[in-house]
Amino acid sequence: MILVVRNLVKYFDSRKVLDDVSWIVETPGVYSLLGPNGAGKTTLLGIVSGVMNFDKGDVRVKDLPPSDPVARKVIGYCPQEPGLIDNISGYDNALFYGRLYGLTTNEIIGKTRSMAELLGLRDADLRMRVGKYSGGMKKKLALVVSLLHDPEVLILDEPTTGLDPGVRRDVWDLILKLREEGRTIILATHYMDEADRLSDRVAIIDRGKILVEGKPGELKEKYGPPSVVELVFDSEVHPAATRIIEKYTVKNYIEGKIARLHLDEPDKHLPALIGELFSNGYHVVEFKLTKPTLEDVFLKLTGKRLRE
């Protein structure tokens, strides 16, 4: 077993932030923890990586408690905030963290250089003070630092939050490369497309509970709505239009000009819906039937969107 979490309970003061969470990772691959902000993802990863303690339950990484120094050498942890020191260079940050794992200076420099190259960080960047880095560069270096000791299990907490699409793609490529190398990547994210694209298995978490767990396709098939329709309006969806939509749909979410709708019987309800919208002066310029996504699964399970 790579990771075993059993009946985990964690309180912050009197607030229960993890409620009887169980999660098992048996084989290498990418495992995503998908949930909105405040769902308990960071706390769960903090406990698994040995940073936080817990109140009840049991956690084992490679059959060891995460507080065990041997288990910690197995784990590479990249928290949400990069944890880098702005006043010193990229290399100096890497040297500091590498030495905590007992690595030599040469090992750290060599490893940093090669890993950074994969993410597009140059030697000159690594010599620069981290305070001069962009947010994307910091995230990249944070990932490099987490990989210095060749961890079998890599725990990434929201690795692409706030990154531009190009950097995000670089990070995804690295994650897929690490997966190919046979490592286990545990990934917390609130991006549905990230979880969908990268994960072998996804656990959907909300309010401290894991709601469902499985392969992305299985989850969509099992928990997704039978049909999803996306309507594109000529202008931002009006609240009155939203009220009309709600009459015909099981669930829906609306963002800007786009309305994503869960319909029970699209053949029957869709023409009626579009007709009523049109007669009230709301013009649909495009509509398409799409496959359910993990976002739809989450919406169906919780009644709310991932980013709410």
Next chain:
Amino acid sequence: MTWVKQVYAFIVRDLKIVVADKVTLFWLLAWPIIWIILVAYIFVPPGAASPVKLVVGVVNYDTKVEGLNFISMQFVEIMSNVSYGGERIFNVKNYSNKVSLISDLKKGRLDVGIVIPANFSFNLTVGTARIDVFIGARDPYSASISYSVISGFLNEFSRRVGLIKANVTLLYFKESLKYINQSYVLPGTISSEFVDIVRAYIYGIALPLNITYEEVKPEALATRANIIGWYTIGAIGMMFLYMGFSRGAAAIYEEKAYGTLRRILASPITPRVLVAALMLSNMVILLVSTPIILLAGVYIAGANISFNPTNLTHWLIPLLLIAAAYMSIGIGLILSLFTKTSVGGASLGTILGLILSFTAGIWFPKTWIPSWLQSVADYFPFTWIIDAIRNIVIYGATLNDIWIDLAKILLALITIIYVDIAIYKVKIRNVITSY
């Protein structure tokens, strides 16, 4: 030996952070060096080890001086020529009237004013001459110094005039004996013996005490260079206090503020090694700064600090500095009990460190502070260390002279270590493990 690498990681990282951080560098190096320079060029400027010089205003109303052996102008001339260590003590300025003299005294332009009344010379020759002395004050301390110096001069002048008058009296007495019936002379003495007895008696009236003065102040305090040396050690002590206190109090919380604590806690480092590494890295920062401050004191301010490698007692100084570094950071760790953030810890440590620097005999000599406050210095173990260092490099103390102080310091260190361990167990470990 992973823990060695882990401790080394913190030391190297923290040194690099300090070098890159201008604010920390200011407090670590610039602030103590500024104080040394202030002492060297403002409070103890070149020439400051020479005697006190007083500006003396004189109004002389004694104008009828014809036919007298000693006149008031000679008194003023003697005063102008009085010297100590080859330098004149009084800078005499003549005034035409008492009103302008008093006015300048009140404006702080003079240290002392002297009014020589009419008939001063005559009265000095034939009886007792009056003289009026006014003590000014140019700062809170100068009045007492001016009083001591001018009264010392006038007393000495008075004694010497008395001696001259005694000699003149004896001369007349000796001459008059020729005309006195020998039977009136003291019974059983011949004339010359009688003269000797009277001479000794009259000398005794003029000079009841035959005082000798000899300076035996420590060589180290005899020169400006050595005084600056005293303050250079004080500056190091001051820096250790505010930096050690603030860094000790903020060390753990600073990792949280940097955002590094999560990563550190996810690494194989144990809480015990983490705390030891933070303590050691901060000790290294203080100790690496020490030679730089010493060199600045010696080469910029001209301090004289003697280190003799052949003197075994002098090798105690590095050990005492290590003890001082640990003690300040260790006390800082105790202060972390009263704070929850790095900013709070750093502020509390800096304020307390600076207050103790000025009140516990670290920067200002103990004798400058009120007696009730001197007990702070007497019972503050950090002061024992700084005093021990000063005793060695300034007063040339040997192991025999300071072994009791060393024992007290050792005892204080052991106590602080135990208190730190207790604090680690009840608080620091919780901060770390319940992130």
